[in-house]
Amino acid sequence: MTDLVVIGAGPAGLAAAACAAEGGLDVLLLDENPAPGGQVWRGLARASRAQLSTLGIDNAGARAAVARLEGTSARYRPGATVWQLAPGEGGIELGYTAEGRAHLVEIPQVIVATGAQERPFPIPGWTLPGVLTAGGAQTLMKGAGLVAEGAILAGSGPLLYLLAVQMIAAGAPPKALLDTGTTAARRRAVRHLPAALRSPAPLLKGLAWRRAIRRAGVAHIEAVSHLAIEGDARAEAIRWRTEASEEGRLEAQHFFLHQGVIPATNLTMAAGLRHAWNDAQLCWQPVTDRWGRTSTPTIRVAGDGGGIEGWEAAEARGEIAALDALHTAGRLGASDRDRAAEAPMRLRTAATRLRPFLDALYRPAPQFLVPEAPETVVCRCEEITAGELAPLVTMGLLGPNQLKSFSRAGMGACQGRYCGLTVQAMIAARTGRSLAETGYYRLRPPVKPVRRWSVAARRSRQASLRPSSPWASSALTS
Amino acid sequence: MFRRLEGASRTPITLRFEGRAIAARAGDTVAAALLAAGIESFRTTPRTGSPRGPLCLMGACFDCLVIVDGVPNRQACLVPAADGMEIARQDGMGAPITPS
Numbered sequence: 089m090t091d092l093v094v095i096g097a098g099p100a101g102l103a104a105a106a107c108a109a110e111g112g113l114d115v116l117l118l119d120e121n122p123a124p125g126g127q128v129w130r131g132l133a134r135a136s137r138a139q140l141s142t143l144g145i146d147n148a149g150a151r152a153a154v155a156r157l158e159g160t161s162a163r164y165r166p167g168a169t170v171w172q173l174a175p176g177e178g179g180i181e182l183g184y185t186a187e188g189r190a191h192l193v194e195i196p197q198v199i200v201a202t203g204a205q206e207r208p209f210p211i212p213g214w215t216l217p218g219v220l221t222a223g224g225a226q227t228l229m230k231g232a233g234l235v236a237e238g239a240i241l242a243g244s245g246p247l248l249y250l251l252a253v254q255m256i257a258a259g260a261p262p263k264a265l266l267d268t269g270t271t272a273a274r275r276r277a278v279r280h281l282p283a284a285l286r287s288p289a290p291l292l293k294g295l296a297w298r299r300a301i302r303r304a305g306v307a308h309i310e311a312v313s314h315l316a317i318e319g320d321a322r323a324e325a326i327r328w329r330t331e332a333s334e335e336g337r338l339e340a341q342h343f344f345l346h347q348g349v350i351p352a353t354n355l356t357m358a359a360g361l362r363h364a365w366n367d368a369q370l371c372w373q374p375v376t377d378r379w380g381r382t383s384t385p386t387i388r389v390a391g392d393g394g395g396i397e398g399w400e401a402a403e404a405r406g407e408i409a410a411l412d413a414l415h416t417a418g419r420l421g422a423s424d425r426d427r428a429a430e431a432p433m434r435l436r437t438a439a440t441r442l443r444p445f446l447d448a449l450y451r452p453a454p455q456f457l458v459p460e461a462p463e464t465v466v467c468r469c470e471e472i473t474a475g476e477l478a479p480l481v482t483m484g485l486l487g488p489n490q491l492k493s494f495s496r497a498g499m500g501a502c503q504g505r506y507c508g509l510t511v512q513a514m515i516a517a518r519t520g521r522s523l524a525e526t527g528y529y530r531l532r533p534p535v536k537p538v539r540r541w542s543v544a545a546r547r548s549r550q551a552s553l554r555p556s557s558p559w560a561s562s563a564l565t566s
Numbered sequence: 567m568f569r570r571l572e573g574a575s576r577t578p579i580t581l582r583f584e585g586r587a588i589a590a591r592a593g594d595t596v597a598a599a600l601l602a603a604g605i606e607s608f609r610t611t612p613r614t615g616s617p618r619g620p621l622c623l624m625g626a627c628f629d630c631l632v633i634v635d636g637v638p639n640r641q642a643c644l645v646p647a648a649d650g651m652e653i654a655r656q657d658g659m660g661a662p663i664t665p666s
Contacts, residue, residue, distance in 0.1 A: 120625055122595070122646045127624055131593075138573025167646075169625075205626045215629075217607040217619030224623035227643075232591070232598035233571040258571055321617055322606060341567065352626070468621075468629060471613045501628035501639075506621075536625075537639070 090116045092413055093182055094162075094199045095170050095355070098126020099399045100391025101201035102153040103406030104413075108199075109160035111414040116195075117157070118168040118184055124154050126203055127223060128399045131231040139233055144257035153403070171534035173198065173359040175384040183534065190543045197386045197413050200356055200374075201406060204349040204392040207371070207452065208506045209243060210459045210466055210474070213317025214345060218324075222251045222346035235260040239342035240326055242266040242315055245450045248346040249297045256304045263340055264307035266328055268347070270453045271311055277449035284445035287438055309336065313453065316461065317343055347452050351393045354503055358531040361387060365524035368447045369396055370457070371509065372528055378433070379412035380405060388413065400439040404432035457513040466514070467507040469500020477511065481518045488512050488529050501537060504529045568601050579649040590647050597623060597630045597642035600653065608632050608642060609656035631656050 094105040097119035105117040119126075125133050129150035132140070140147055157164065165186055172183030172192070179194040206221045213219065220228075222241060228234040235258045241248055244267060252265050284291060301308055314329040325339040350371035357363060362375040362383035373395040380388035390409040391402035411429050414420040420428070459466065462475025472495050485491045488498070488511050497511055498504035504511075508529050516526040570591075577592040581599055590599035597620045600608065607617040608630050620630035623643045630642040635652050638660025642653075 120644060122644075136573050139571065140573075142571050142573050167644075169644075205624065206622060214621075215616065215618060217617050220620065221622050224621060227623040228568065228598055228601065229571070232594050232602065233573065234568040234598060234602055235571055236568050260569070322619075468627065471611055471616070501631075502626060505626045 090114050090193070090195055091417055092197045092199065093118060093195045094201060096126060096201035096203055096391070096393070097121070097124040097164065098128060098201060098203050098391060098402065099153060100203070100402040100406035101126065101199070102157050103403045104199045104201055104390050104410040105162045106157045106160050107407050107410035108413055109162035111410070112419050113414065113417055115162040117162055117164045118170055119164070119166050120169050122166050124157070124164065124166070125150050127227065129153070130227055142258050143229060143254050145230070145254070169536050170355060171536045171538050173200070173355050173387070174533065175359065175387065180387055185538060185542050188542050190538060197416060198388070199380070199409050199413060200387065200389045200393055201391045202352045202355055202393040204396060205352045205505060207347045207350050208510050209345045209347040209456060210464050210510050211315045211317065211456070212461045212464050213319060213323060215465050215468055216317060216319045216323040218319070218322045218341055219317055219343045219345060222248050222344045225344040226251050226254065229254060229258065236342040238263045238340055239344055240264045240266065240338060240340045241344045242268065242312070242326060243346040244268045244452060245346050245348040246294065246446065247349070249294065249301070251344060252306060253297045253300050256300055261304045261306050264309065264338055265301060266312045266315065266326070267308070267310045268312045268315070268453055268456060269310065269450065271331060273449055273451045277445055280445035280448050284442045287441040290442050313455065347456055348450055349392065349396055350509065351395060353393070354505060354531055354535045356382065356389060356393065357528070358533045358535045359387065366395060367524070368444065370452065370523070380409035381412065386416065397436070397440045397443060401436045404436040404439065407432040408436070457510065458517045459510065466510050467497035467500065469502050470496040472497040474514070477514060481515050486515060486519055488515065488527060491515065492529055498529050503531065503535060567604055570602060579647060581647055581651045581653055583653045584655065594647040595643050596632060596634060596645045596647050596651070596653060599647040600642065607655070610658060612658040615658070631660070633660055
């Protein structure tokens with residue numbers, strides 16, 4: 089009998105699953121990826137020493153987290169995609185597919201640790217082959233040891249600089265780094281500097297990265313205000329303009345884009361949990377208390393999926409959520425829980441001191457949130473451009489859901505993951521209403537496509553499960 | 567073109583891509599195997615027939631859809647590459663889904 093399902097095997101999920109299992113719960117850890125580590129530790133737990141030194145990466149954290157989990161009774165299931173999460177009468181209803189077979193189970197408690205995705209970065213040409221997110225490029229390096237020669241990096245955020253430094257370490261320095269950080273954001277960030285200086289290590293690391301990029305001779309262009317990628321069958325060149333109206337164009341085969349990360353909220357939104365707009369980070373996040381409890385308290389969120397705080401805080405948040413789950417399950421008294429949570433809570437506080445500074449410094453410029461060029465593809469799946477959407481908003485379609493019904497934007501396979509925030513920002517910009525008020529797509533399960541034959545292959549003993557949502561009753565019996 | 571870094575020495579495997587053999591490493595995803603072989607256009611889109619390749623490589627964008635062993639709409643970034651696997655580019659919506 090499973091007491092707790094943890095979704096996602098990144099820093100938060102690994103810590104949560106291990107901590108809950110150590111406390112005596114029967115834990116099932118589901119992860120979509122083929123190996124543990126999530127995105128930040130992708131491929132690192134099993135990486136060779138040679139591979140790590142090539143990239144200049146230390147994997148002690150990843151190895152320790154995986155070793156800790158392996159020392160527990162928690163069952164780890166890679167390649168498992170969760171497509172439904174719903175509060176039900178007899179517990180939390182959870183639908184997932186593993187090895188081609190769909191499962192629908194009821195679980196007393198769930199910890200969602202689905203992490204982050206990169207923010208949509210709609211610029212002309214961002215759909216061409218050869219354009220990857222910076223996170224995608226890093227995934228190839230860490231997961232498969234693949235690096236691109238002479239790539240161009242564009243956008244903003246610490247990950248873009250980290251990727252540049254790792255590419256330099258791997259002997260494949262990028263051809264150029266086009267930084268879209270604005271002068272205005274830099275000015276606003278200054279007032280958060282004193283708090284950030286209380287934990288100066290990451291700041292010093294950032295400065296060292298900038299030095300490494302300069303030393304490697306990477307063309308480093310700052311205050312880039314406009315970007316467009318050119319190409320026909322694939323990406324061939326990037327054109328830019330700076331705040332000072334300087335223009336440039338460079339040819340390359342690969343372009344790695346980044347405009348920060350946002351919580352991956354499709355699952356928690358489709359579960360009907362309360363979410364709130366975070367205006368400092370320009371994203372939606374589930375509303376949680378300090379234990380990670382959502383509006384359905386037996387569903388907790390840990391890690392970046394509950395608001396971007398980085399991997400160190402994520403590990404602490406996994407631990408904190410698991411301690412509270414142990415308390416709910418009657419395995420840990422309130423005072424024991426509180427005592428055990430003191431250290432991870434302190435760690436989380438220390439790990440997030442830099443955050444307000446980073447949020448202000450790397451706040452995306454408005455023109456990268458609301459595309460200016462009409463040919464820019466907003467919804468990649470349904471191929472809807474900014475020029476097609478703009479007149480619909482002017483016509484009076486004032487909500488993301490209305491716009492979705494009329495245009496199909498957000499109806500494709502990615503279910504709005506790469507257009508939702510853009511559609512929301514386009515509407516807000518044209519109506520003058522706030523982003524929070526404008527709202528987001530209404531999401532419904534399944535949050536990932538499910539093959540009908542994988543549902544048909546469900547074991548018969550599970551088929552007797554009482555359908556507790558309209559979707560379950562129609563789709564699972566067809 | 568992507569190149570393989572030093573130290574990434576793992577068991578070689580062979581995939582078939584549209585009739586030809588491509589070399590990959592055990593532990594690669596299908597997306598990594600194709601990119602390593604210089605294949606960067608994975609499919610064409612249903613509406614305009616535009617070429618697409620992987621964007622996010624973490625299962626979120628659904629742009630890396632390919633046909634794996636006859637099954638279309640597989641996320642190449644999430645499917646582990648296996649020796650002898652048949653990969654094909656996907657045209658539009660791909661062929662109808664059939665049980666493997």
